[in-house]
Amino acid sequence: MNRKYNFSAGPATLPLPVLEEAKQQLLNYKNAGMSVLEMSHRSKDFITILEETKTALTKVLSIPDNYDVMFLTGGASTQFATLPMNFLKNSAGYINTGSWSKKAIKEAKLFGNVNVVASSEEQNFNYIPQDISLPGDVDYNHITSNNTIFGTQWLQFPQRGESPLFVDMSSDILSRKFDIQNFDVVYAGAQKNAGPAGVTIVIMRKDLTEKSNTSLPSMFQYKIHADKDSCYNTPPVFQIYLVGLIAKWIESEGGLETIEKRNRQKGELLYQTMDERSSFYTGTAKKDSRSFMNVTFRLPSEELEKKFLQETETKSFSGLKGHRSVGGIRVSMYNAMSLEGIEKLTEFMKDFAQQNS
Structure with a gap:
C-alpha cells in the first residue's frame, strides 16, 4: 500500500x-x-x-x-x-x-x-x-x-x-x-x-x-x-x-506527554529548516506564536510556490497548499504525521531552496 x-x-x-x-x-x-x-x-x-x-x-x-x-x-x-x-x-x-x-x-x-x-x-x-x-x-x-x-x-x-x-x-x-x-x-x-x-x-x-x-x-x-x-x-x-x-x-503510545514531545520535535525540525533559509522560506507567524500543528510560510514568488507544490506531489506529499484566503504553503503535522514525514519534507525543502535560489 x-x-x-x-x-x-x-x-x-x-x-x-x-x-x-x-x-x-x-x-x-x-x-x-x-x-x-x-x-x-x-x-x-x-x-x-x-x-x-x-x-x-x-x-x-x-x-x-x-x-x-x-x-x-x-x-x-x-x-x-x-x-x-x-x-x-x-x-x-x-x-x-x-x-x-x-x-x-x-x-x-x-x-x-x-x-x-x-x-x-x-x-x-x-x-x-x-x-x-x-x-x-x-x-x-x-x-x-x-x-x-x-x-x-x-x-x-x-x-x-x-x-x-x-x-x-x-x-x-x-x-x-x-x-x-x-x-x-x-x-x-x-x-x-x-x-x-x-x-x-x-x-x-x-x-x-x-x-x-x-x-x-x-x-x-x-x-x-x-x-x-x-x-x-x-x-x-x-x-x-x-x-x-x-x-x-x-x-x-505513552500519553500526551509522549505525543507532545514528538510534536515539538517535528515542529522544531521544520522551523529550523525554514530559519536557516529565511531568505527563501519566510514564515508568516511571529516566532513567539508559532504553531506546532500548522506551519505557514511563503516563497520568494507565487511562481516558485506553484513549482514547489507541483514537485511535492511527485514526492508522495499531499495537502501542502495554503488556505485559499492567504495562499502560500501550509504544513499541517498533527499527531499521526510521523517524524519521518517531516524529515523527508525538510530534505526536499533544502534541495528545492538550493536549486531555485
Missing part, C-alpha cells in the same frame, strides 16, 4: 494502527454480526463503545468528574452559535486571533454584546496577543487555541479569571498536555487529531451545563444532550468509535 504523507489541514491524517483496527472490525465488530456503521445507537454494543470512548478520552485528557463529555454534530461552527445561544445574556469577551475567531465573534453578536478583548487582525493575525487580562464582568470569555490558516498557537493559555473561559481546540486538542480545569468549556471538531469529520467533542463543567438555556429548541440545549448521554438524537456512531480508538492509541 502506497500511502502519501498527508499534510492536509483537515480532514487530516489518522494513525495507521487505528485505521487498521477499524478495518479489521469493519464488517463484523467483535462478532456482533454487523459493522459499527450499521449499529443502533441504542444497542448494547454501541453503548459499550460510547462508554469506552468517554473513559479513554477522560483518561488521556485528565478530565475531572465535574465535567460532562458530549459527542455532538455540526462541527465547531455550530458551537460558535450554540454557546452564546446558551450562555450569552449581556456581554462576552472574545480574543480575535484568526478566521475561526472572527466567525465565532460574528455568531455571538447575534445574541448579545461582544467585547473584543484583544486582536491581532491589524497584523494579519501573525501573532497571539500577550499579557491579556480577561474581563471578569462578562458572561464568559472565549479563545481559539490554534489557528490553522495563519499558523499561530497559544503556547501558554491565559488564566481563567472570574468569568467562565471557553476554548475552541479543534486543531490542537490531544496534541499536548494542558490543565482542563482552567477552562469551563473545551470544544473541538474532531477532524484534526481526535478523529474523522462528523463528530464534535464538547467538554463542559457540569454546573455550567445545569445553567444552560432550557428555552431553546431541544437540539441546542446542552442539558438535554448531557442528560441523554449524547444520544438524544442518533449520534455519529462510527466517528465516536474512532475517537475512542485514537484516545486508546495515544495512551498506548
Whole structure:
C-alpha cells in the first residue's frame, strides 16, 4: 500500500494502527454480526463503545468528574452559535486571533454584546496577543487555541479569571498536555487529531451545563444532550468509535506527554529548516506564536510556490497548499504525521531552496 504523507489541514491524517483496527472490525465488530456503521445507537454494543470512548478520552485528557463529555454534530461552527445561544445574556469577551475567531465573534453578536478583548487582525493575525487580562464582568470569555490558516498557537493559555473561559481546540486538542480545569468549556471538531469529520467533542463543567438555556429548541440545549448521554438524537456512531480508538492509541503510545514531545520535535525540525533559509522560506507567524500543528510560510514568488507544490506531489506529499484566503504553503503535522514525514519534507525543502535560489 502506497500511502502519501498527508499534510492536509483537515480532514487530516489518522494513525495507521487505528485505521487498521477499524478495518479489521469493519464488517463484523467483535462478532456482533454487523459493522459499527450499521449499529443502533441504542444497542448494547454501541453503548459499550460510547462508554469506552468517554473513559479513554477522560483518561488521556485528565478530565475531572465535574465535567460532562458530549459527542455532538455540526462541527465547531455550530458551537460558535450554540454557546452564546446558551450562555450569552449581556456581554462576552472574545480574543480575535484568526478566521475561526472572527466567525465565532460574528455568531455571538447575534445574541448579545461582544467585547473584543484583544486582536491581532491589524497584523494579519501573525501573532497571539500577550499579557491579556480577561474581563471578569462578562458572561464568559472565549479563545481559539490554534489557528490553522495563519499558523499561530497559544503556547501558554491565559488564566481563567472570574468569568467562565471557553476554548475552541479543534486543531490542537490531544496534541499536548494542558490543565482542563482552567477552562469551563473545551470544544473541538474532531477532524484534526481526535478523529474523522462528523463528530464534535464538547467538554463542559457540569454546573455550567445545569445553567444552560432550557428555552431553546431541544437540539441546542446542552442539558438535554448531557442528560441523554449524547444520544438524544442518533449520534455519529462510527466517528465516536474512532475517537475512542485514537484516545486508546495515544495512551498506548505513552500519553500526551509522549505525543507532545514528538510534536515539538517535528515542529522544531521544520522551523529550523525554514530559519536557516529565511531568505527563501519566510514564515508568516511571529516566532513567539508559532504553531506546532500548522506551519505557514511563503516563497520568494507565487511562481516558485506553484513549482514547489507541483514537485511535492511527485514526492508522495499531499495537502501542502495554503488556505485559499492567504495562499502560500501550509504544513499541517498533527499527531499521526510521523517524524519521518517531516524529515523527508525538510530534505526536499533544502534541495528545492538550493536549486531555485
